[in-house]
Amino acid sequence: MDIVIKLSQFLLSLSLLIVLHEFGHFIPARLFGTRVEKFFLFFDVKFALFKKKIGETVYGIGWLPLGGYVKISGMIDESMDKEQMEQPPQPWEFRSKPAWQRLIIMLGGVTVNFILAFIIYIGIAYAYGERYIQNDNVKDGIWVTNSAMEDIGFRTGDKLVSIDGKPIENFSGSTERLLLSKEVTVERNGDIKKIMMPVDFIDQLMKSREGKEGAGPIMGVRIPFVIMGTDEDSPNAGVIKTRDILVSLNGEKITYADEALARVEGLTGQTVPAVVKRDDKEIKVDLTVDDTGKMGIFYAPGLGLTNLERLGLYEVSRKQYTFMESIPRGLQKGKDRLVSYGKQLKMIFNPETGAYKGVGGFKAIFDLFPQTWSWQAFWEITALLSIMLGVLNLLPIPALDGGHVMFLLYEMVSGRKPSDKFLEYAQIAGFFVLMALVLFANGNDIYRWLFK
Known part of the structure; x- marks a missing residue:
């Protein structure tokens, strides 16, 4: 279907x-x-x-x-x-x-x-207005989810300040701007750092995704470790439930999924105490990390704006437009899309970027559409x-x-x-x-x- x-x-x-x-x-x-x-x-x-x-x-x-x-x-x-x-x-x-x-x-x-x-x-x-997260509300920085981003200098926890000298007000849409940029300024532990975007970053990005199913985001807001399921043979299968949120692991507080993933790496072959939040109640459990450093747990890679707001992590800004207000806003968005696509096309025709390797045909267009109407x-x-x-x-x-x-x-x-x-x-x-x-x-x- x-x-x-x-x-x-x-x-x-x-x-x-x-x-x-x-x-x-x-x-x-x-x-x-x-x-x-x-x-x-x-x-x-x-x-x-x-x-x-x-x-x-x-x-x-x-x-x-x-x-x-x-x-x-x-x-x-x-x-x-x-x-x-x-x-x-x-x-x-x-x-x-x-x-x-x-x-x-x-x-x-x-x-x-x-x-x-x-x-x-x-x-x-x-008809729909706009829903977005303001950059100022991303107080604990970004979650870097791609190795190519790390290779050029980005780190989880970085706060985006500006792209090509232009301050970032709206975090939503910043990924596309970043991919087309030459210089990104971030704040890391109170220090300002400039990261130069390599000409062939798109090529590096595609190589980092080789052998992996789905493209996936390169960065995003940090989200909690929301459990979506377990492997059938995982020792943790009967311990936790879908939609549990991991809030503590081996006595250390867990706020974000990236923190949980980092802590697990040092717990190979151990069974450790943990705390999950279930129906607004905190429940103590013991979680096992196998010899390969895995818990056999699936977590939600993204939660959507509504869930992020419901969990109290981010304030979601909303803006509704009257018909007259929607005209300049729609024209501006159309202009931004046109300029952005022009930049993408320029990168595709520049062999140094390697962007031509990512050009797609009808299947790429087909994949743009969601599975639900x-x-x-x-x-x-x-x-x-x-x-x-x-x-x-x-x-x-x-x-x-x-x-x-x-x-x-x-x-x-x-x-x-x-x-x-x-x-x-x-x-x-x-x-x-x-x-x-x-x-x-x-x-x-x-x-x-x-x-x-």
Whole structure:
């Protein structure tokens, strides 16, 4: 059932983005009197699942869910309709329109993507508001949960002060900023320390995760040791219960899970006294640490804002927006996401960062969606994907919107239109480049699935 929910969200989001992107081309094309022959969600290679002709346009759904398209008359595109291009230009064709109209038609798709993302962020701000932990409330510092973070100098208990010189006010979202940063300032035991982020930190991060199931966070707020279960053969199986909170181990107070994990390392092969909190009562138990330094206990890696607040560890800030207030907030969030994705793309195209190794395809997108239906999560992910789709389509690669825009701008500046033969060759070359990128991204998914 979980995979059905994930798949439903994935397909709904993808379909929505594709249809609206193609409408971004369709609407200005029709406004300028350009004939649109086909409008398809997904690709109809050899056959279509559904199609119906309305007026001059065939609307349909293809069987290959790798995107969608509109076929505009008199345009050199992925259809490579050479027969039509060999005929004399007709007034309803794309090639007969002024350059400025063709430019607007080509920019229509990405324009819709960006507008859609901003509208969604405005809607999210209005409908859900914001819940977050202010950085000042993270009084005992962060929990470093990745070895690559430790290797470059971070330690559990560090308090984040600033990233690239900008003070951190909202702890939520600081991980993404940190990954894209060059310098992070932390407070450690009252001292201020600067940690330089290596150019290839993303590569180091991916190597640290090799052989481990799931990506997992690299840092977070410190949380208590909440017990979620035990191994069947663990001697502690009948001693503790799910949702017990470990508050003392071998006579030492335990506040956070990282403290418990550190203490266990020195208790190999021993049975020691402990105290767990159960239904607001403290209960004494004896816990056994085996010869490998394990207790056979599963703990909760994350608790969520509601539980952290209920346990009295962190104050969760809430902000609700009126409709008018949600507009600037949504626009700001959309801008932040756009800038952030631009930085990520820059890192991917810089071989020194190694970020290209983490590029994913459809499986990576599929994994973004939660296993339980959440409209807030759905719209957050859809807005992010809309920005990604818009930015990627602007890349100056023939076969993408950005490639067409590049040639149109050349025509408008130079006054010379590239020949149809040149555009055909460029389209073919762009198609192979695009296919290489798609194969690389999805190949990364397959490689990680098989070997990591």
